[in-house]
Amino acid sequence: MRYHGREVDIEGRVRLVMESALTARDRVGVQDFLLLENHNSEAAFIENLRRRLRENLIYTYIGSVLVSVNPYRELEIYSKQQMERYRGISFYEISPHIYALSDNTYRAMRTERKDQCILISGESGAGKTEASKKILLYYSVTCPTNDRMASLGECLLQSIPVLEAFGNAKTLRNDNSSRFGKYMDIQFDFRGAPVGGHILNYLLEKSRVVHQNHGERNFHIFYQLLDGADNNLLNELDLERNPQKYQYLVKGNCPRISSVSDKNNWKAVMKALSVIGFTEEEVQNLLRIVGSILHLGNAQFGEGEGGETYITTEPEISTLAKLLAVDGSALGEALTHKKLKAKGEEVISPLSFEQALSARDALAKTMYRRTFNWLVEKINQSLAPKDELHRSSKSSTLIGLLDIYGFEVLQCNSFEQFCINYCNEKLQQLFIELTLKSEQEEYETEGIAVSLLVST
Numbered sequence: 305m306r307y308h309g310r311e312v313d314i315e316g317r318v319r320l321v322m323e324s325a326l327t328a329r330d331r332v333g334v335q336d337f338l339l340l341e342n343h344n345s346e347a348a349f350i351e352n353l354r355r356r357l358r359e360n361l362i363y364t365y366i367g368s369v370l371v372s373v374n375p376y377r378e379l380e381i382y383s384k385q386q387m388e389r390y391r392g393i394s395f396y397e398i399s400p401h402i403y404a405l406s407d408n409t410y411r412a413m414r415t416e417r418k419d420q421c422i423l424i425s426g427e428s429g430a431g432k433t434e435a436s437k438k439i440l441l442y443y444s445v446t447c448p449t450n451d452r453m454a455s456l457g458e459c460l461l462q463s464i465p466v467l468e469a470f471g472n473a474k475t476l477r478n479d480n481s482s483r484f485g486k487y488m489d490i491q492f493d494f495r496g497a498p499v500g501g502h503i504l505n506y507l508l509e510k511s512r513v514v515h516q517n518h519g520e521r522n523f524h525i526f527y528q529l530l531d532g533a534d535n536n537l538l539n540e541l542d543l544e545r546n547p548q549k550y551q552y553l554v555k556g557n558c559p560r561i562s563s564v565s566d567k568n569n570w571k572a573v574m575k576a577l578s579v580i581g582f583t584e585e586e587v588q589n590l591l592r593i594v595g596s597i598l599h600l601g602n603a604q605f606g607e608g609e610g611g612e613t614y615i616t617t618e619p620e621i622s623t624l625a626k627l628l629a630v631d632g633s634a635l636g637e638a639l640t641h642k643k644l645k646a647k648g649e650e651v652i653s654p655l656s657f658e659q660a661l662s663a664r665d666a667l668a669k670t671m672y673r674r675t676f677n678w679l680v681e682k683i684n685q686s687l688a689p690k691d692e693l694h695r696s697s698k699s700s701t702l703i704g705l706l707d708i709y710g711f712e713v714l715q716c717n718s719f720e721q722f723c724i725n726y727c728n729e730k731l732q733q734l735f736i737e738l739t740l741k742s743e744q745e746e747y748e749t750e751g752i753a754v755s756l757l758v759s760t
């Protein structure tokens with residue numbers, strides 16, 4: 305992670321003096337890799353991280369970049385007292401921390417009156433989402449506030465369980481993996497008080513709606529609905545509590561996650577939706593769409609002797625039509641036929657069996673993607689600055705949090721995976737550009753000879 309703006313460029317000697325003020329425990333290994341003697345050795349780098357992790361010191365700097373190691377256990381380092389400790393402190397005075405990075409970014413924004421960006425990158429499961437939550441929490445606790453700002457902070461924090469329910473899923477690497485990329489910004493007024501926020505989402509992995517690899521799950525919301533909703537709601541949506549009944553939930557053969565309570569998370573999501581400002585009707589419509597997708601997955605087809613395709617699960621289609629408030633026969637027709645326009649004339653021709661399956665899945669994916677986008681837009685409406693002055697965004701500065709899609713070695717066997725890989729490569733390039741190349745250019749302009757760090 306790196307913050308931009310005022311470069312904290314203190315000479316190694318000064319850092320050494322500052323380090324001497326640290327407690328013995330904080331001084332395990334080096335707290336800034338710039339001080340590592342054997343700085344070319346990967347083994348020495350890893351050993352330093354390992355030594356520090358053994359003492360629960362998960363953060364280490366590389367200059368103004370913060371390296372974070374996932375401890376996979378709760379550490380007592382995120383309390384309000386810790387937040388207070390890091391307020392107004394310069395980077396090297398106390399041990400490295402995500403709060404130091406958050407605080408320095410905030411102060412750089414205020415003193416320079418310039419927008420800042422925190423780029424969070426790492427492989428899937430590294431702790432990017434947790435890091436962005438810690439940063440948001442730090443600002444919501446430490447920034448100046450009034451009633452409006454407190455409600456803004458609350459909305460921002462409450463958007464997390466909602467986005468996680470609809471955008472996260474269990475993968476083999478992470479029980480709560482974000483399956484979308486996000487760029488979130490917080491807008492501050494001239495006094496440094498938060499006045500608005502905005503979330504931009506990209507590349508939701510919508511193929512997960514219809515297919516999951518072995519040991520993985522669909523998006524959390526499906527399981528939360530089945531586990532957490534009361535009987536009335538399930539009856540209304542014509543759903544059974546058992547996830548094994550739904551084709552879109554059985555592919556990964558993993559209905560439960562031992563570390564997660566879908567029921568508790570359901571409660572948290574329902575509460576969050578109401579705090580953010582979703583009306584009861586909106587929540588009901590949202591859940592109808594989630595339920596419809598499960599019914600759609602159970603729609604099956606048969607193949608006639610003449611090669612025509614027909615629906616074998618009529619009751620599913622009528623339930624679906626009822627939930628979506630559309631005409632049942634038109635829906636059935638749309639799932640088994642395609643409409644072509646040729647020379648101004650409409651021609652309706654039947655779909656093959658394979659085509660019908662793929663039309664069904666395409667409809668499910670599109671419904672989910674559009675619902676997710678709608679959800680983010682609704683959240684954005686509640687985060688938008690209320691004040692006309694700040695809406696133009698000229699009178700405020702912002703801190704952006706770019707949570708890069710956790711990269712995995714994905715085989716490029718679909719266009720979606722290709723786009724995710726391409727996007728990751730571009731963002732990694734940007735990261736290198738900002739962290740290494742700019743430094744290298746500075747050395748060059750100052751006439752300092754360095755061995756080549758990065759080539760274009």
Ligand SMILES: Nc1ncnc2c1ncn2[C@@H]1O[C@H](COP(=O)(O)OP(=O)(O)OP(=O)(O)O)[C@@H](O)[C@H]1O
Nearest residue numbers: 376377378428429430431432433434478481482710
């Ligand atoms: N600072 C931390 N302290 C304790 N546990 C953590 C911390 N960071 C991450 N974890 C644990 O690791 C898990 C994975 O972290 P997280 O979801 O943030 O990874 P990610 O990098 O966002 O992954 P993905 O790219 O798959 O979304 C968390 O659910 C949590 O259990």
